[in-house]
Amino acid sequence: MTNKGRLPTLGTDDPVISEIAWFINTIYQPAQAKYSRLSKLTRTLSAVSILLALVFLSYFALSVLFPELKLFATSLIYDGYEYNLAIFPSLMLFLAAIILSLRIQIVEKSWRKTVLNSMPLVQASAFLLLLMFCFNQAVVAAAGLLNLVSFLVTYMVNRLFGYTSAATRNQTMIYNLKRLKREYEIASVGCDGYELEILQEATFKALFQLEKDNVKRLDKEIMGDHYTVHDSAFNALKGLRKP
Numbered sequence: 001m002t003n004k005g006r007l008p009t010l011g012t013d014d015p016v017i018s019e020i021a022w023f024i025n026t027i028y029q030p031a032q033a034k035y036s037r038l039s040k041l042t043r044t045l046s047a048v049s050i051l052l053a054l055v056f057l058s059y060f061a062l063s064v065l066f067p068e069l070k071l072f073a074t075s076l077i078y079d080g081y082e083y084n085l086a087i088f089p090s091l092m093l094f095l096a097a098i099i100l101s102l103r104i105q106i107v108e109k110s111w112r113k114t115v116l117n118s119m120p121l122v123q124a125s126a127f128l129l130l131l132m133f134c135f136n137q138a139v140v141a142a143a144g145l146l147n148l149v150s151f152l153v154t155y156m157v158n159r160l161f162g163y164t165s166a167a168t169r170n171q172t173m174i175y176n177l178k179r180l181k182r183e184y185e186i187a188s189v190g191c192d193g194y195e196l197e198i199l200q201e202a203t204f205k206a207l208f209q210l211e212k213d214n215v216k217r218l219d220k221e222i223m224g225d226h227y228t229v230h231d232s233a234f235n236a237l238k239g240l241r242k243p
Contacts, residue, residue: 010185016203020181024174032170039163041116042154048097048120049151052127055090056144058188063137072140087135094131097124103214123150124229165221173214180206 014016023116071086078084101120106112127143157166186204188196 010188016184016200016207017181019204020177020184020207023117023207024177028170028174028177032167032174035163035166035170037113037117038161039158039167040104040161041119042158044101044120045123046100046151046158047153048124048146049154051093051097051100052124053144053147053151055093055131056127056140056147059086059090060137060141060144063140072136075133075135077135084135085199087131091128094128098128100124162221169214169217169221173210176210177207178212 010017011112012021059071062069069086073086074082074084076084077087098121101124104117104120106117106121108117127147128144130139180203184199187199191199
């Protein structure tokens with residue numbers, strides 16, 4: 001079946017197409033896949049952590065502000081006689097956290113990747129068990145603080161190592177390279193040898209300008225991410241030092 005109205009693509013025997021394909025397949029697609037996975041992992045951990053932190057810290061705040069509620073009358077969701085109804089409202093949020101953790105493909109060829117990808121699900125499941133069977137004020141406070149720290153750490157790791165920005169940058173570069181490739185294919189239709197040589201020279205120039213601009217963007221993002229993390233940590237320390 002032919003694609004009517006669509007100009008044909010060129011093979012890798014063309015030097016321009018070969019060079020663009022090398023950049024895409026050797027540099028940018030592997031990098032995009034790597035950083036996209038790490039970005040999704042850290043962002044999912046951050047989202048799960050802040051959701052769980054809100055649940056546990058809300059319980060702690062309610063127990064302090066309204067002790068008459070007696071939220072921690074029993075530490076089990078069911079003690080053999082009655083259910084602890086205070087636990088049930090948060091179960092939907094834990095279900096949301098578990099569903100959120102499943103947005104990552106857990107099983108990978110590498111066992112290390114599988115372990116890393118399972119961390120959000122393990123985190124949500126472990127703290128759900130803690131809520132259901134160790135429901136007391138001290139545990140709730142500790143769990144809330146742990147998840148809050150987890151949120152801050154995963155957020156700062158993402159920013160410090162630039163996972164999300166790197167995934168976006170490489171995805172943009174792949175798009176720009178594919179567009180440049182298609183523009184070259186369209187422009188080369190009907191060109192004679194001399195015209196094709198001029199077109200190839202112009203396309204190579206555009207290709208390496210894209211690469212140069214990408215390096216500049218990389219340097220800018222690295223410095224920006226480091227300054228952001230540094231300023232956030234410094235401001236947090238300043239806040240702790242205030243009387």
